[in-house]
Structures are given as structure tokens and as C-alpha cells.
Amino acid sequence: MIELKNVTKKYGDFTAINDISFTVENGEVCVLIGPSGCGKSTTIKLINRMLEPTKGEILVDGREVRGERPDVLRRKIGYVIQNIGLFPHMTVAENIAVVPKLLGWERAKIGERTNVLLDLIGLDPQLYASKYPRELSGGEAQRIGVARALAADPPLLLMDEPFGAVDPLNRQVLQAEFLKIQRKLHKTVIFVTHDLDEAIRLADQIVLLDKGRVLQDDSPENLLSRPATKFVRNFVGTDRALKRLSRFSVGDHVRPPVSISLESDDFKRHLDALKTEGARFAWVTANDGTLSGWIDLHDLGGDEDPNSVITEIDPADTAIKTSFSMKEALSRMLGQGIKAAPVVDGANRLIGEISLSDIERLTEE
Amino acid sequence: MANRKNRKLLWSWIATAAAAVLFGALAADMGIWDTVLRFLFPNTDQVVYPRASLTTLLGEHLGLVIVSSLIAITIGVPLGTAVTRPWGRAFLDVVDDLTSLGQTIPPVAVLALAVPLLGFGFEPTVVALFLYSILPIVRNTISGLDGVSRDLVEAARGMGMTATQCLFKVEFPLAIRVIMAGIRISVVINVGTATAGAVIGAGGLGAPIIAGLVRQNPSFVLEGAIAGGLLAIIADQILARTEASLTVGMDSQQSAR
Numbered sequence: 001m002i003e004l005k006n007v008t009k010k011y012g013d014f015t016a017i018n019d020i021s022f023t024v025e026n027g028e029v030c031v032l033i034g035p036s037g038c039g040k041s042t043t044i045k046l047i048n049r050m051l052e053p054t055k056g057e058i059l060v061d062g063r064e065v066r067g068e069r070p071d072v073l074r075r076k077i078g079y080v081i082q083n084i085g086l087f088p089h090m091t092v093a094e095n096i097a098v099v100p101k102l103l104g105w106e107r108a109k110i111g112e113r114t115n116v117l118l119d120l121i122g123l124d125p126q127l128y129a130s131k132y133p134r135e136l137s138g139g140e141a142q143r144i145g146v147a148r149a150l151a152a153d154p155p156l157l158l159m160d161e162p163f164g165a166v167d168p169l170n171r172q173v174l175q176a177e178f179l180k181i182q183r184k185l186h187k188t189v190i191f192v193t194h195d196l197d198e199a200i201r202l203a204d205q206i207v208l209l210d211k212g213r214v215l216q217d218d219s220p221e222n223l224l225s226r227p228a229t230k231f232v233r234n235f236v237g238t239d240r241a242l243k244r245l246s247r248f249s250v251g252d253h254v255r256p257p258v259s260i261s262l263e264s265d266d267f268k269r270h271l272d273a274l275k276t277e278g279a280r281f282a283w284v285t286a287n288d289g290t291l292s293g294w295i296d297l298h299d300l301g302g303d304e305d306p307n308s309v310i311t312e313i314d315p316a317d318t319a320i321k322t323s324f325s326m327k328e329a330l331s332r333m334l335g336q337g338i339k340a341a342p343v344v345d346g347a348n349r350l351i352g353e354i355s356l357s358d359i360e361r362l363t364e365e
Numbered sequence: 366m367a368n369r370k371n372r373k374l375l376w377s378w379i380a381t382a383a384a385a386v387l388f389g390a391l392a393a394d395m396g397i398w399d400t401v402l403r404f405l406f407p408n409t410d411q412v413v414y415p416r417a418s419l420t421t422l423l424g425e426h427l428g429l430v431i432v433s434s435l436i437a438i439t440i441g442v443p444l445g446t447a448v449t450r451p452w453g454r455a456f457l458d459v460v461d462d463l464t465s466l467g468q469t470i471p472p473v474a475v476l477a478l479a480v481p482l483l484g485f486g487f488e489p490t491v492v493a494l495f496l497y498s499i500l501p502i503v504r505n506t507i508s509g510l511d512g513v514s515r516d517l518v519e520a521a522r523g524m525g526m527t528a529t530q531c532l533f534k535v536e537f538p539l540a541i542r543v544i545m546a547g548i549r550i551s552v553v554i555n556v557g558t559a560t561a562g563a564v565i566g567a568g569g570l571g572a573p574i575i576a577g578l579v580r581q582n583p584s585f586v587l588e589g590a591i592a593g594g595l596l597a598i599i600a601d602q603i604l605a606r607t608e609a610s611l612t613v614g615m616d617s618q619q620s621a622r
Contacts, residue, residue, distance in 0.1 A: 050523055075525030085520025089538045098534075099524050148524075 001026050002047065002156065002188060007056030009042055009212075016042045017053070018212035024205065026155075027186040031199040034209035035235075040192045043209070044158045047190065048077045060156060075099055078149030078157040078187070082164045084141050086133040092118075092144055093129040099152040117147040120181060139170040143177070150185070159191045163198065175201055176323050196236060200224070201246050201325065208232055220247055241363050242327060248362055250329050251322030254343045254352035259283040260295065262307065271300060283342050284310050289349035291315050291342050319344040320354065326362060329354050374609055381602045388595050392419045402584045412584040414573035419592060426569035426596065429487070429559045433494035434552050441499045441551075442544065445506025446532070457507070464503045467496040472561050480565055490562035497558055498551040505547025509540030545608035549601060556597040560589065570596070 002024040009017035017039045024030040032040040045051040047058055049070040058065045065073055086095050093114045100110045118125040121143040133141055142163060149157055163171045175198060182189065182202075193199055199206050200220045208216045208223065216228040224240045227233040236243065260270050260282045274282055275297055284293045293312040300309060313319075319342045320329050333341050333356055340355040391397065395413060402412035414422075441464075447453040448460050472493045479489030513536050521531040537544075563571030570593045577585030 048523060050519070071522075071525045071527045071530075073525075074523060079520070079523040081516060081520055081523065083514075083516040085514075085516045085523075087517060087521070087535055087539075089535075098521075098526075102525055102530070 001059075001061055002030075002190065003057075003059040003062075004043070004046075005057040005059070007043075007046060007053045007058060009039070009046060009051065010054045016212055017046070019056070020209070020212070020214045021056075022207050022214060022217045024188060024190060026188050028204040029182060029189040029191060029202055030205045030207060031191045031193060031203035032207050032209060033193055033196065033199045034215075036194060037211075038209040039212040040194075040209050041160050042212075044160055044190050044192055048074050048079060048158055071102075075102055075152060076154050076156070078151075078154040080145050080149045080157070080159040080162040082161040084145040084165075086136075086141055086145060086148070088133050091130050091132055092136070095133070095144060096148045096151050098148065103152055105152075113151060117150060120150075120184075121147045122177065138166055139174060142166055142170075142174055146178070146181075150187075155188060157187045157189045159189060161192055161194070164193070164195075171198070178202065180323075197243065197246060200243050208235065210235075220244075242330075245327035245330060245359065245362065246325040248326040249322070250320055250324045250326060250343060250354055253326065253358055253362070254322060254354060255358070257283050257342065257350050257353045259285055259350055261285050261287060261289075262292075262310070271297070281340070283350055283353065285350050291319055291344055291348055291350045294342075313342075315342070315344055315348040318342065319348065319350075321345070322351070326354070326359055330356075330359050333359075374606070377609070378606050381599070381606050384602065385599050388599055389420075391595075392423050392592060395419065398588060402588060405587070406584040409582060409584050411582070412588075414576060414585045414588055416576070417568070417572065419588070422568060422570050422572055422589070423592060423596070425567065426556075426559055426571075426593070429490055429494060429562055429567060429569055430552065430555050430600070433491045433559075434498060434548075434555055436491070436495050437499045437502055437551060438548060440495075441502030441547075442506050444499075445503040445544075446510060449507055449510040450528070460503065461507070464500045468500040470496070472497050472558050473564065476561060476565050485566045487562075487567050489565060490559070490567035493561070494555055494559055498555045501547040501551040501554070502544075503547075505550075506540070506544050509543030509547075510536055512543060513539045541611055542608065545604065545611065549604040549608070552604060553597050553601050556593060556600055560593060 003021075004023075005021050006019050007017055007021070008015065008019050020039075020043065022030075032043055034040050042051060046053050047060070047065065049065055052066070060077075086092075087098070090098075093111075096114045096117055097110045100113060105113075114129060115125040118128055123140065123143060128136075128140075128144075133144075136144065142165075145162065146159075149159075163174050166174060179202060191199075191202060200223075203220050206216075206218060206220050206223050207214055210231060216223055216232050218226075218228075221244065223232070224236055224244045227236055227240075258274065258277075258279045258281065260267070260274060262284055280297055282295050282297060283291060284295050286292050291313070293310040295310050318332070318336050318338065320332055322343060322345075324332075329341055333339070340353050342350055343352040343354060345351050395418065398419065399413050403409075406412055444460060448457040475493035475496055476489055479492050483489040483492065517535055517539070518531060521535045522528075526534065559569055560571030560574055562569050563575045570589045572589065573585040574589035574593075577583060577587075577589070
């Protein structure tokens with residue numbers, strides 16, 4: 001648990017942090033957000049003593065951070081900065097090994113840990129361990145920045161706009177990966193960003209700062225549905241309902257699909273069953289379950305060849321994945337002009353569907 | 366990749382060593398010098414400097430350069446490092462000005478001024494060469510260390526490196542090329558400047574040059590100048606190889622594992 005108690009940081013006459021207090025529970029992701037200059041980066045630098053507070057207490061698991069030498073303290077706290085800061089003269093493996101080496105781990109243990117971490121972030125150790133940072137893409141470098149911060153398995157992770165310099169597309173991928181890793185590792189994370197969508201997507205707790213003060217310290221849902229002040233209301237914007245959708249994942253709301261396989265032997269029986277259920281549309285799959293199109297059951301009255309009435313679709317354009325947020329699902333549906341979207345797995349096999357009314361129901365909750 | 370790099374480096378070391386040995390052999394064989402210089406200056410009685418052999422002169426010259434450069438490196442690199450530390454920043458301008466001043470005073474003037482204090486010969490020459498050669502070393506140490514991205518230093522400190530660990534594991538390795546470039550420039554200039562030592566009796570390759578000028582014997586001048594030029598080239602190459610070895614050693618740590 002991390003507790004900040006009445007922390008103030010002054011630079012001469014300028015007060016960067018003004019008497020802030022908040023608590024982060026173990027295993028939770030706390031996002032610090034606010035306009036630039038609000039003191040969010042300053043706050044996390046106070047926690048690992050890159051900066052010292054003018055007043056107040058900072059406790060990690062009940063112990064004042066100033067009770068320990070800064071370098072000893074920092075080896076127990078993972079740190080990821082915006083510009084990644086991978087050391088260009090060291091290989092990927094050496095970069096990841098920095099903190100374990102500082103802690104005096106044995107070489108075999110370091111090597112093993114490096115492989116585990118590269119696997120965790122989805123990069124092949126064989127391929128990446130001996131690469132230099134200049135040989136990496138931005139997204140890869142950022143992943144390795146995270147792996148390096150996790151190297152000595154610190155319980156606490158400080159991330160200062162870690163995905164700030166990555167393009168929007170890659171940023172979403174990194175966010176999804178971060179969530180996946182976080183669900184596995186349950187670190188206590190303090191994450192700084194100025195991107196509200198990112199905050200809403202990742203946070204268990206959002207601390208909104210402005211001019212060095214805490215304006216609201218709340219769950220993302222509450223921040224969106226019950227903004228404390230006019231400033232917060234303006235900050236979260238008028239599209240709050242839409243933003244809330246990004247809190248929900250497709251995986252949690254996917255329904256079993258209405259589908260039919262054309263190549264199946266008992267196609268006719270299936271078709272009749274669907275019709276008695278009162279279904280009008282069905283997804284069409286190949287025998288191996290991969291999505292190929294959809295069909296209007298009304299078009300299949302007589303004996304015509306079913307293949308002639310299929311509307312073929314390209315899963316890459318239309319289908320969504322369980323890792324998508326409901327907001328992404330909605331935008332996919334609006335973009336394609338469809339009322340329901342098929343949900344597929346990595347191999348384009350149909351696993352379910354999400355309809356527009358599902359999304360409507362979520363926004364009403 | 367590192368392997369091919371290492372092999373290439375090994376070959377360039379062999380080539381450099383061969384050039385150095387060849388140069389040594391050339392310096393030792395006064396017959397060749399006599400033949401060549403006599404061909405160039407057929408009307409001169411004495412074409413080779415008679416008071417000391419070229420190997421002796423070369424030895425004296427190397428002594429001056431090596432001693433003064435080593436002092437300049439052992440003082441210049443720590444000095445440049447100190448003024449880039451947070452606690453030494455305040456002295457950055459002073460050190461910068463003082464080292465620049467050292468280079469603005471002509472070495473010959475330093476020699477003249479040092480003689481009353483240190484007498485003639487080796488010591489005052491080393492002092493003059495030291496003052497003259499410390500500037501590029503300090504300057505490049507400063508700009509090399511300052512050139513290391515603040516983000517990298519922040520990352521290193523934020524991960525729990527002490528200031529010293531950060532300096533040796535991150536800042537020096539990244540600044541080494543620039544620092545070595547400063548040392549190279551300094552040493553090569555030093556090889557040329559050291560000829561001035563002959564004026565106050567420090568010997569070296571300046572001796573035949575000064576004698577040639579006084580006695581209007583261009584052959585002596587050429588003898589000293591050619592030997593000095595070749596020495597500068599070889600010194601530069603040796604330092605270039607050293608620089609490459611330092612950076613490759615750093616690169617290949619991982620792949621060797």
C-alpha cells in the first residue's frame with residue numbers, strides 16, 4: 001500500500017504539489033492525470049525519491065520512503081519513463097539485467113529471469129536477447145522498458161507516461177498487453193498520463209490533479225458519472241457516456257452467436273431450428289469455425305443454393321476480438337453500418353457476437 | 366556480428382603494429398636516410414643530423430609526448446568529469462576558461478617562462494606540453510558526458526544506480542568515443558608541439574629541425590619533420606585502434622556470454 005499524507009513540494013516560491021494526500025491499495029492501478037504542469041510527474045518522482053518533498057509523509061507498506069537510501073529504495077520500485085531510457089550500449093538482455101545485477105543476483109538466475117520476462121511481453125528471447133535498442137521498433141522498445149522495470153519483480157511500479165511517445169495504434173496494443181500482464185502479476189502501479197481514455201481504460205483508481213492539488217480521487221466509473229467539480233466535468237468532457245464504454249471489454253459481454261455452418265451435413269435441420277427460434281440473421285462459418293459471412297434466413301425459403309444468398313465479410317474489417325473495449329466495438333459497428341458485430345478469436349473462428357442493444361443497455365446502467 | 370567486428374579490429378591492430386615496427390626499423394637504419402637525403406640535397410656536405418642518432422631523438426621525443434599526455438589525461442578526464450557532476454557544475458566556466466588560456470599561450474612562451482623555475486631540459490618542456498594538450502581532453506570529456514541524454518541518466522538513477530555506478534556503467538561508456546577523440550587530437554598535436562622542446566635542450570625530433578634552421582641546412586629540417594610526421598600518424602592510428610577496442614569490448618560483453 002502506498003500512502004501520501006499532506007505532501008507538499010515547493011521550488012522556491014512556486015508550489016508544484018500542494019498538500020496532496022491519497023492512498024493506493026496493493027495490486028491496484030492508480031492513474032495520476034491532469035493537464036500539463038499539474039504535478040503528476042513530480043508526484044511519482046517523490047515516491048522513488050528522485051525528488052524530495054518539502055513537507056509531508058510518503059509511506060510504502062507503512063514505511064516512510066526517506067528511511068532508506070535512495071538507491072536501495074529504487075531497486076525495489078520498477079520505474080518506466082516516457083522516453084524509455086533503454087541504454088543504447090547494452091543489449092536487450094543487459095538492459096533487463098541492470099537491476100538484478102545491482103542486487104547481486106547470480107548470472108544463471110538473471111538469464112532465466114530475462115527469458116521469462118521476454119516471454120511475458122511476447123518477444124522471443126532467442127531473437128531479442130542480444131539485440132541492441134537501435135534495432136527495435138518503438139513498440140518493442142517500450143515493451144522492453146516495461147520488462148526492465150519488472151526485472152527484479154518489484155511489488156511497486158511507477159510509470160511516467162510510458163506510452164506517451166508511441167503512435168495511437170500501438171498505444172492501444174500496449175495498453176491491452178499491460179492490462180493482460182497486470183492481471184497476471186497484480187503489481188501496485190502508479191501510472192501518469194495526460195490521456196483520459198488511457199486512464200479510464202487502465203485505472204482501478206484515478207487521481208485527478210490540477211495546479212498541484214487533488215480535485216477528485218475516485219474510481220473511473222465514479223469520475224465519469226459523478227464528477228466532483230465543474231473543472232472535473234469539463235476535463236472528462238461531454239462524451240462521458242462514450243468514455244465509460246471503454247471500461248467494458250467485449251470479452252465480458254460477448255453472447256453466444258447465432259450461426260450456421262454451410263458445409264455441415266445437417267444444414268437443413270440447423271436452418272429449421274434457427275427459424276423456429278425466431279432468428280432472422282445468422283453468421284455463416286466454414287467447417288473449422290472460421291467466419292465467412294452472414295445470411296438473412298428469410299432469403300432461404302425454398303431450395304435455392306444457400307451459397308448464393310451469403311453476404312461475405314472480411315473478418316479483418318468487421319469482426320471484433322474479446323480484447324476490444326465496448327467503445328471499440330461500437331465504433332466498429334457504426335463504421336460498418338451493422339447492428340451486430342461478430343466476435344472472433346485469433347484464427348478468425350467465430351466465438352460470439354455483440355449487438356448494438358447490448359451496448360445501449362450498458363450506457364443506461 | 367560482433368565476431369566479424371572483432372576479427373576486423375584484430376587485423377587493423379596487426380596492420381598498425383606492423384607500421385610501427387616498420388617505422389622503428391626505418392629510424393634505426395641511418396643508411397637509408399643518408400641515401401635519400403643526399404639524393405634530395407646533393408650540394409650539402411652533411412645531410413643527416415650528426416649529434417644524435419634518429420633512434421635516440423625518437424626516444425627523447427616519445428618520452429616527452431608520453432609523459433606530458435599521460436599527465437594531461439590523468440588530470441584532464443577527472444577534471445572534465447568533476448565539473449559535469451552536480452556538485453562541480455559551479456566550476457565548469459572557470460575550468461573551461463583556464464584550459465582555454467593554457468592553449469592560447471604559445472608553447473614557446475611557456476618554455477621561456479618555465480626555464481627560470483624548472484631549469485632547462487625535460488621538465489619545463491613537459492609542463493608546456495601538458496598545458497597545451499589538456500584543453501581538448503577536458504573539452505571533450507565535458508561535451509562527451511554532457512551529450513549523454515538526461516533521460517538515460519534519469520533511467521539509470523531511477524532504477525537504483527548510485528551516482529558512481531551511473532557514471533561508470535552508463536555515462537562513461539556512452540561518452541568514451543568523444544573523450545577518446547579528444548585524447549587523440551591532444552596527442553597528435555603534442556607530437557608536433559614537442560619539437561619546440563629542442564629550443565631549451567629537451568632534445569627530441571625538434572633537435573635536427575632547430576639545428577637545420579640555425580645552420581641553414583634544410584636536410585636536417587626534413588629529417589626531423591618526416592620522422593615527426595610519421596610518428597604523429599602512427600600515434601593517431603594506435604589511439605584509433607584503442608578507441609575501437611574500448612567500444613567493441615563494451616558491445617560484445619553480451620554476445621560473448
